[in-house]
Amino acid sequence: MSSIAANLLRPVVICGPSGTGKSTLLKKLFNEFPDKFGFSISHTTRAPRPGEERGVSYHYVSRESFVELVQQDGFIEHAEFSGNMYGTSVKSVEDVKQGGKMCILDIDTQGVKLIKANHPHLDPLYVFISPPSLASLKTRLAGRGTESDHSMQARLAAAVGELEYAKSGAFDVVVVNDDLERAYAKLRRVVVDRDLEAGDQLPDFAAEQ
Template sequence: MYTRYLSRLFSAMAGPRPVVLSGPSGAGKSTLLKKLLKEYEGVFGFSVSHTTRSPRPGEENGKDYHYVTREYMQASIDKGDFIESAVFSGNMYGTSRASVQAVKDKNLICVLDIDMQGVRAVKTTDLNPIYIFIQPPSMSILEKRLRDRETESEESLQKRLHAAQVDMVISKDPGIFDVVIVNDSLDDAYGKLKDTLIEEIKKVQKTNLSS
């Protein structure tokens, strides 16, 4: 019943086609996304996720994440306020309907930065996004990137690496992602990302010019 409700909800939501951006932590999704939002100001909107984890140094509530309590988030999920949610390393993460709607209401391309479990959840709706997977060049490079952050315990890091390995295998399954981009060179990866989205970008730019 809930899935059917979401399907009706998103069928009725007018606006630009959203983008689902997925990939392992450390693959470079955030860097690519920041470049995209900077170059195409007034075209993209970032769907800010909710999480129960504590903010890292430099992160801002409402910008990087909505930082909430486990009780609040579980109650919101139970009410059906979330499109997708997942638990990783003991912390809850999720995308609320309101965060997507807020972006679409501005006639912006809504970007959802979500994990593989979230991707599967979105696929049960009629949101109809463009699915993009950002992949590191290798597991050894990914491990180095994560270690260089110095934000993970060894146990947490190993969990992330294991999850990344699983996600990279799943990403090869046909029908899950429209495009898989290997982030070996940031410029090349960004070029492929823009090429994938340029049609939707032009539609939004044309609409904004005529409005």
């Protein structure tokens, strides 16, 4: 495989605070390029639900097998919800690449740190989706109508931590989602065309804190 082709198949890690519109941006990307991107199939310890297929919906494994893979550093990131474990394995990302597609991962900063520390050979392109300001992020979160005062403060505190991490230069490109169409055009150029100069400067949030 040529170095150009290999570069185009590098996984892409999308990261950013909750409420920045990551899901909306990625949905637009997948809708426009349905054959270009691949999803890594996650592992889980829960049982299949009606209509789900093994090896398609999830890789269903026992808790023992899951824990064993954790101990082998086989996961890029993993977590436990409602007594069930979920994780993105290194192999699942490699499988997407071997299939000739680009794997996009939407993970938090903790996941980014785990990749950098334990799986540098994956060599992903790190893209940070930033709000234009903390005030705008608060407005977006409030607009959902699903946040209590406590959860709003928790999400904003988490956002400050993620923005501080982004300030450290951990990401290859920053895209500021101040306008959806403008931000999508930027993300498209970065992810599809690999124009790493198409990104934005990270806003200075210090004055708002």
